[in-house]
Amino acid sequence: MNHFLNWKERAGSQAAKFYKTTLWQGEQMMIGLNCLEPNHRQDTHAHQGADKFYFVLEGRGSFIVGSEERDADEGSLVFAPAGVPHGVVNNSTARLSLLVAIAPPPKK
Amino acid sequence: MNHFLNWKERAGSQAAKFYKTTLWQGEQMMIGLNCLEPNHRQDTHAHQGADKFYFVLEGRGSFIVGSEERDADEGSLVFAPAGVPHGVVNNSTARLSLLVAIAPPPKK
Numbered sequence: 001m002n003h004f005l006n007w008k009e010r011a012g013s014q015a016a017k018f019y020k021t022t023l024w025q026g027e028q029m030m031i032g033l034n035c036l037e038p039n040h041r042q043d044t045h046a047h048q049g050a051d052k053f054y055f056v057l058e059g060r061g062s063f064i065v066g067s068e069e070r071d072a073d074e075g076s077l078v079f080a081p082a083g084v085p086h087g088v089v090n091n092s093t094a095r096l097s098l099l100v101a102i103a104p105p106p107k108k
Numbered sequence: 109m110n111h112f113l114n115w116k117e118r119a120g121s122q123a124a125k126f127y128k129t130t131l132w133q134g135e136q137m138m139i140g141l142n143c144l145e146p147n148h149r150q151d152t153h154a155h156q157g158a159d160k161f162y163f164v165l166e167g168r169g170s171f172i173v174g175s176e177e178r179d180a181d182e183g184s185l186v187f188a189p190a191g192v193p194h195g196v197v198n199n200s201t202a203r204l205s206l207l208v209a210i211a212p213p214p215k216k
Contacts, residue, residue: 005175007185099163
């Protein structure tokens with residue numbers, strides 16, 4: 001197994017909907033990459049029983065977690081505890097790339 | 109609860125041993141920040157039953173995971189599945205800062 005990768009090797013883009021890919025999945029945690037072009041959004045949703053965070057790799061977006069709504073840019077962490085609704089929209093003019101980790105991983 | 113922070117607000121340094129702090133802890137996952145000055149190391153160790161990854165925020169280090177040993181720099185992910193020994197040394201001349209996530213969180 002290869003234990004190393006750089007997220008830039010795995011970045012991607014789609015016109016209609018944000019791009020997402022799994023970078024690694026273990027028994028206890030899933031790590032993914034989400035790339036949102038301007039105006040792309042991830043609708044507000046919740047993961048029952050699973051903690052999640054976003055880490056902003058590049059760009060800027062407007063995040064909702066629970067009753068908090070805030071812009072966050074490169075270097076920011078956004079925590080969504082189990083069961084708390086969260087979502088994001090890229091309201092900027094450049095790509096927004098997010099590292100995402102969810103534990104335990106979503107059922108397939 | 110505040111769901112947002114930027115890792116740069118929480119970076120730190122110690123002379124004798126690498127600096128570590130918890131950024132967030134939930135029921136399912138812990139997120140931490142490790143800052144290693146040149147020559148600082150985290151000895152090889154394993155988390156039984158917990159998946160972990162490092163994400164390189166700045167700098168460069170030499171990582172071991174299982175039988176793989178490799179340098180990794182900014183933007184790199186290093187995955188340590190549950191039970192697999194892993195460690196890192198900062199063999200560069202600048203600070204190495206790492207985002208770390210462990211799921212489930214270590215027992216206190």
